[in-house]
Amino acid sequence: MTEKGFQVTVIGSDKILTCQKDEPLLVALARQGYLKVPVGCRQGGCGVCKIRIVEGEFETGKMSVKHVSDAERKINYTLACKTFPKSDLAITTKI
Amino acid sequence: MAINGVLRPGFVQVRVLDMAESIIHYRDRIGLDVVSTGDDGRVYLKAYDEFDRHSIVLRECDEAGLDMMAFKVSNEACLDEYEEKLRTDGFEVAAIAAGEQPGVGRRISFVAPTGHRFDLYAEIELAANGPMTNNPDVCQQDPRGMKAIRFDHCLLYGGDVDGTKKVFEEILGFSTSEIVVDDDSGMIIALFLTCSNKAHDLALVRHEEDGKLHHVSFLVEDWTSLRDAADIMTRYDISRDIGPTRHGITRGQTIYFFDPSGNRNEVFSGGYAFYPDNPLRVWKASSVGKAIFYYERELNDRFMTVVT
Numbered sequence: 235m236t237e238k239g240f241q242v243t244v245i246g247s248d249k250i251l252t253c254q255k256d257e258p259l260l261v262a263l264a265r266q267g268y269l270k271v272p273v274g275c276r277q278g279g280c281g282v283c284k285i286r287i288v289e290g291e292f293e294t295g296k297m298s299v300k301h302v303s304d305a306e307r308k309i310n311y312t313l314a315c316k317t318f319p320k321s322d323l324a325i326t327t328k329i
Numbered sequence: 330m331a332i333n334g335v336l337r338p339g340f341v342q343v344r345v346l347d348m349a350e351s352i353i354h355y356r357d358r359i360g361l362d363v364v365s366t367g368d369d370g371r372v373y374l375k376a377y378d379e380f381d382r383h384s385i386v387l388r389e390c391d392e393a394g395l396d397m398m399a400f401k402v403s404n405e406a407c408l409d410e411y412e413e414k415l416r417t418d419g420f421e422v423a424a425i426a427a428g429e430q431p432g433v434g435r436r437i438s439f440v441a442p443t444g445h446r447f448d449l450y451a452e453i454e455l456a457a458n459g460p461m462t463n464n465p466d467v468c469q470q471d472p473r474g475m476k477a478i479r480f481d482h483c484l485l486y487g488g489d490v491d492g493t494k495k496v497f498e499e500i501l502g503f504s505t506s507e508i509v510v511d512d513d514s515g516m517i518i519a520l521f522l523t524c525s526n527k528a529h530d531l532a533l534v535r536h537e538e539d540g541k542l543h544h545v546s547f548l549v550e551d552w553t554s555l556r557d558a559a560d561i562m563t564r565y566d567i568s569r570d571i572g573p574t575r576h577g578i579t580r581g582q583t584i585y586f587f588d589p590s591g592n593r594n595e596v597f598s599g600g601y602a603f604y605p606d607n608p609l610r611v612w613k614a615s616s617v618g619k620a621i622f623y624y625e626r627e628l629n630d631r632f633m634t635v636v637t
């Protein structure tokens with residue numbers, strides 16, 4: 235983590251984004267104008283912000299299993315609005 | 330008009346991911362009172378100006394969304410009549426025993442063509458702290474948070490909206506106050522149903538997936554109450570969708586926001602008085618922006634896609 239927060243790379247995009255400690259990833263993306271991950275309920279219920287973490291450590295809040303099943307969770311599918319980076323991340327929106 | 334048969338939306342049972350956070354949201358922010366917690370963990374709440382025991386039921390679950398919406402009907406004979414008509418029309422009707430929810434009498438239950446479960450009941454206990462009836466003050470205790478007056482209506486998303494429209498009109502005696510139709514085909518995209526003098530008690534939008542919840546709405550007093558509710562949303566960092574604004578449909582003033590599980594809520598005020606002889610108001614899909622958000626004159630992306 236730099237002073238600017240964790241670095242977030244979106245696979246297939248050349249934008250370098252950052253996410254502050256304790257900031258939901260979705261909020262960080264939207265704040266920096268990265269709109270390919272839609273902003274829905276921001277509460278882990280609607281599923282529109284589903285992504286996959288390709289590399290890096292993260293924690294999650296409560297998310298609806300309807301949108302991220304236990305099996306998907308094991309292979310790092312997550313909802314960006316309930317994802318909190320613990321290291322620099324590489325993510326993909328192709329799911 | 331004398332209202333009988335289906336009287337009003339009585340309660341809604343909503344799935345939440347985290348009960349503790351949800352109680353803070355519905356009790357402290359929206360302003361409902363917690364009535365009781367059931368042995369199975371369901372939490373029962375009511376708004377300060379409702380006579381009946383409860384109107385919002387929260388059930389903790391690993392997914393958000395709607396379990397069922399229930400309507401109160403005038404008497405037991407209505408339940409028998411609706412049960413028979415539903416069966417004749419080919420619906421399976423389940424009997425829910427009195428006491429399945431505390432204080433609620435027997436219910437009949439069916440799944441509408443849009444995949445939503447609806448329950449009907451005639452009996453529910455009166456609340457211990459309902460509105461005063463003897464030289465009544467406007468309230469018994471000072472309202473909290475957004476000062477929700479009552480649970481008002483739901484907007485639900487599902488496929489066969491024509492089918493659900495038919496059940497509510499032909500069996501349950503509702504009227505349609507407004508529709509949104511495709512400009513070319515005339516296909517109904519959205520409809521607003523009322524069993525009362527309100528502009529809507531239930532709304533439906535056509536959607537590829539059945540059984541979805543768009544929002545649970547709470548009545549507040551007026552436009553100023555929406556300002557105060559918006560202040561609370563910012564102060565407590567509640568996820569806001571849109572508003573304060575106005576709907577062209579119903580003319581109600583509104584804010585959409587989300588509960589901590591992503592279920593959309595609405596605080597709503599105003600709207601016209603409906604009578605069953607009113608002509609149907611029709612919106613073309615090409616004007617749907619104004620129909621839904623009268624000031625913005627366009628839908629936000631979330632309106633059609635974000636549901637639980």
Ligand code: FES
Pocket residue numbers: 260272273274275276277278279280281282283284313314315316591
């Ligand atoms: S925005 Fe609804 S689940 Fe993330």
Ligand SMILES: [Fe+2]
Pocket residue numbers: 482483484544546595597
């Ligand atoms: Fe509404």
